[in-house]
Amino acid sequence: xxxxxxxxxxxxxxxxxxxxxxxxxxxxxxxxxxxIVSGDKIIGRNTLPGVKVEAEQIENGVKIxxxxxxxxxxxxxxxxxxxYLKPEGTQTVLIxxxxxxxxxVKFLSHCVFxxxxxxxxxxxxxxxxxxxxxxxxxxxxxxxxxxxxxxxxFYNARLFKNAKYNNVFHLTKTRVGKLKVAMKVDLxxxxxxYLESKVYExxxxxxxxxxxxxxxxxxxxxxxxxxxxSTDNSSAKIINKAYGNAPYSKGHIECNEIVKGDxxxxxxxxxxxxxxxxxxxxxxxxxxxxxxKQLETLMAKGLSEEEATELIxxxxxx
Amino acid sequence: xxxxxxxxxxxxxxEILKGLNAKFDDGRIYAILGNNGVGKSTLAYIIMGLxxxxxxxxxxxxxxxxxxxLNVTERARLGxxxxxxxxxRFDGLTIKEYLTLGGRKKFEDVELLETLGIVGLSSExxxxxxxxxxxxxxxxxxxxxxxxxxxxxxxxxDEPDSGxxxxxxxxxxxxxxxxxxxxxxxxxxxxxxxxxxxxxEAYLMCDGKFLEYGGVDGVISFYRSRCDSCNHVNRxxxxxLND
Numbered sequence: 001x002x003x004x005x006x007x008x009x010x011x012x013x014x015x016x017x018x019x020x021x022x023x024x025x026x027x028x029x030x031x032x033x034x035x036i037v038s039g040d041k042i043i044g045r046n047t048l049p050g051v052k053v054e055a056e057q058i059e060n061g062v063k064i065x066x067x068x069x070x071x072x073x074x075x076x077x078x079x080x081x082x083x084y085l086k087p088e089g090t091q092t093v094l095i096x097x098x099x100x101x102x103x104x105v106k107f108l109s110h111c112v113f114x115x116x117x118x119x120x121x122x123x124x125x126x127x128x129x130x131x132x133x134x135x136x137x138x139x140x141x142x143x144x145x146x147x148x149x150x151x152x153x154f155y156n157a158r159l160f161k162n163a164k165y166n167n168v169f170h171l172t173k174t175r176v177g178k179l180k181v182a183m184k185v186d187l188x189x190x191x192x193x194y195l196e197s198k199v200y201e202x203x204x205x206x207x208x209x210x211x212x213x214x215x216x217x218x219x220x221x222x223x224x225x226x227x228x229x230s231t232d233n234s235s236a237k238i239i240n241k242a243y244g245n246a247p248y249s250k251g252h253i254e255c256n257e258i259v260k261g262d263x264x265x266x267x268x269x270x271x272x273x274x275x276x277x278x279x280x281x282x283x284x285x286x287x288x289x290x291x292x293k294q295l296e297t298l299m300a301k302g303l304s305e306e307e308a309t310e311l312i313x314x315x316x317x318x
Numbered sequence: 319x320x321x322x323x324x325x326x327x328x329x330x331x332x333e334i335l336k337g338l339n340a341k342f343d344d345g346r347i348y349a350i351l352g353n354n355g356v357g358k359s360t361l362a363y364i365i366m367g368l369x370x371x372x373x374x375x376x377x378x379x380x381x382x383x384x385x386x387x388l389n390v391t392e393r394a395r396l397g398x399x400x401x402x403x404x405x406x407r408f409d410g411l412t413i414k415e416y417l418t419l420g421g422r423k424k425f426e427d428v429e430l431l432e433t434l435g436i437v438g439l440s441s442e443x444x445x446x447x448x449x450x451x452x453x454x455x456x457x458x459x460x461x462x463x464x465x466x467x468x469x470x471x472x473x474x475x476d477e478p479d480s481g482x483x484x485x486x487x488x489x490x491x492x493x494x495x496x497x498x499x500x501x502x503x504x505x506x507x508x509x510x511x512x513x514x515x516x517x518x519e520a521y522l523m524c525d526g527k528f529l530e531y532g533g534v535d536g537v538i539s540f541y542r543s544r545c546d547s548c549n550h551v552n553r554x555x556x557x558x559l560n561d
Contacts, residue, residue, distance in 0.1 A: 294406040296368055299390040300399050301468060303419055311420040315410030315447075 006043035013038055013083040016112040020142030020173065026079045026108075034079040037062050039091060044081075051078070051105075061092030061122075070100035070130070080109040087117040087148075095125045099133040099163075106136040114142065116149035116177070123153045129163035129191075136166040142174055147203055149177035156184050159191035161217070169197045172317040176205035176234075183210070183224070187249070189217035195224040198317050201234035212241040215249035215279060225254045226268075229313050233263035241271040244279025251279075257287040258316070260309065319344045319503050320365065320398075320472055325376035327360060327526075334360055335374065336526040342472070347494060347504040349514040349534060351541060352523035358507045359403065361523070362474045365505070366400040367393045380472075397471030403480055403507075405461040407449050414444045417464050425467060436496070437463045438489055454481035462493050473497065474505045479513050487512055511538060 013036070014024045026032045027044065033051045036044035042055045042062055050072040054065040068074065084091045099105055113119055129135045135157075143149040151171075159165050169181055176199060185193045195211045211224035228236045242251035255268040270283040290309055298308035320342040327335040335357050342348050350358050363371040365378065367390050378385050380396055388396070408416065415421070417430055431441050437459040446452065448460060458481050465473055479490050487510065494516055497504055508514050520537035522530040522545070530540045 291406065292369060293402070294408060296366075296390050297402065297406045298419065300366055300394050301419055301464065302391065302394040303422070304391050307420075307422070311411070311415075312408060314420065315408050315415070318410035 006038065006041070009038050009085070010036065010043055012085055013043075013081065013112060016083065016114045016142055017081050017110050019114075020110045020112055020140050022079070022081065022108070022110040022140070026076070027081055029076075032076045032079055033074065034081070035064060035066075037064075037080075037082045037093060039084055039086070039089070048074075050074070050103075058092065058094070060090045061094070063094040064096070066095065066097045068097075068099045068103045068105050068133075070103060072100060072103040072105070074103070074105040077106040077108045080107060081112070082109065082121075082123075083112045084119060084121065085115055086119075087115045087144075087146075088119060090120045091122070093121070093123045095123070097125065097127045097135070099127070099129045099135045101130045102132040103130075104134040107138065109137065109139040110142065111139065111151075112142045113149050113151075114144050116144045117146045118148050119144075120150045121152070123151075125153075125155045127155070127157040127165070129157065129159045129165055131160045132162045133160070134164040136168075138166075138168045139170070141169075141171040143171070143177055145175050147175050147177050147205065149175075150179075151177070152180045154182045154184075157193070158186045159188055159193060159220075161189045161191065163188070163191040165191070165193045167193070167195050170199075170317070172198055172200040172229075175203065176201045176207060178206045179208065181207075181209045182212075184212045184214070185222065186214045187217055187220035187222055189246075190219045191217060192220065193222040195222070196226070198227045199236070200229045200313065200317055201231065201236060203232045203234065205234040207234070207236040207238075209236070210239040210241070211253070212243075213251045213253070214243050214245065215251050216243075216245045217249070218246045219248045220246060221250040223252045223254070227256045227258075227316055228266065229258045229260075229317060230264045230266050231260045233261070235265040236267070238266075238268040239271065240268070240283065242273070242281050242283075244272075244274040244281045245276055247276050247278035249276070249279045251281045252283065253281075254284045255287075256285070256316075258290055258313070259288060260290075319381060320505075321377075321379040323377040323379065325361075325364060325374055325378070327357075327364065327371070327374040334526050335364070337376070338526075338528060340521060340528060340531070342503055342505060344503055345498065345501055346518040347498055347506060347516055349517035349520040349537075350505060350507045350523060351509075351514060351520055351537060352529075353545065356523045357526045358523055359476050362400055362476045362505070362507060365472075365474050366390055366398065399465065399468060399470040399473050401461050401465055401473065401475045401478055403476040404454070405457050407452070407457065409447070409449045411448050412445050413439075413448055413460055416448045416460065417467055423467070429467070433463045433466050436466060436489075436493065438486065439463070455483060455486075458482050462490075466493065466496060469500055470497075470502055472503045472505070474507070476507045477509065478506065479508060479510050491516055514538065 213222035240253035
């Protein structure tokens, strides 16, 4: 639970956690596994049988080990709250997660940096999902409106036979600042993965996203999807990759970049590599203004172009 | 209500609409009939003022006011709306958000559910998304529900029956009646006789022109006698239209 020395820090963090869409009550619920990181300290933690959490302080941050025992079905999502309330500094968060055989777990992670003016957050997540295990990881970010937050988030996952993995990154409610996301997954036999990044960038925000599927096992399958809405003078470079290395593996990559504003610079690079002739890879990409038919459908109901755009984007970035 | 005066439209040097003149009066239902490719949907888009269809010549008058220069929103705010033959889909938007335009239109849940009921959708649909998870028919029903809630002064329905199973023709008729009873003027593009027969008047289009106009039965008889046996595909020989 919350360390007594840090109750005020927790309160400050909690208000932004809620703004980012998190439910603070879950962070203090004894039936929910939770980990709360502020700066380079763990200020709160709760565990349940079958979930082992270890943490240690490192330079400018924390290292966390999470182990889900075999055969566990963790009913409530594990809540992670990572915050940094000072305007300047660096935070490093290293998370190693192992999901045991046939275990099922979901993570809800909220990263809040509401005051960042010159702040770097670096996160490296290494995940292993054992045979038949399932892991779903949803990472939602909430940054300052200053544009001075730099985030580097690297997600590496290894999936064993029949494992399932969902990794979703959302940064849609605040300014981005500078963002680099790299998701990489190695899929063994009959495992499946879904990678998704959704970002709404404004002013001079900069986004670089790479999603990579390595379909190494037969009958493995994966989807890597990116949606970026770029406005003002923002820029984005999206790379979606898939390697079809095994027979009957199937991969699909998709990138939708919607632009609004003359100063926007966006680009997407799809990379598909079929190494095994029985692998099947597909891709879809679109860059440009909002679909005119969608826009005019809502305008025909009386919405202005701005209102219609806002509603369409709201749906897409959910 | 709405008047078309000598409306022409060209695409790639080819004339698509060749001088349409028509009058649509308050509170009446008009059917637009004709084979595929004669310009019926193009006419619908011109009335709504879609961006790619604003380069026509001739005039559109709405209640005596020239509306050629008005964009889609401005026309919608006058009370004009359009139901596309294949309505757009929206990732992430729930049917409730769509019907209330993201909360801008205030409706009680009771009214939303009642309207969904009219178009044959259960209450569970309110939280479904208006994306590819809906079938073509379901998406069409959602669109019809949205028009019922909108209560437009003039609605152009481009084949409201397409994609909806034949058993639901009764439902479409009920919706059209309801819209009419609320005072809307309806322009209905259709290939289905039982839908057309609800109209007060009908226009028959061929090759970008109105070929015949009048009571529905007369226009349908004309279509059967002339168009069914016609050996041109929307390309009548010179003078044939005036025979």
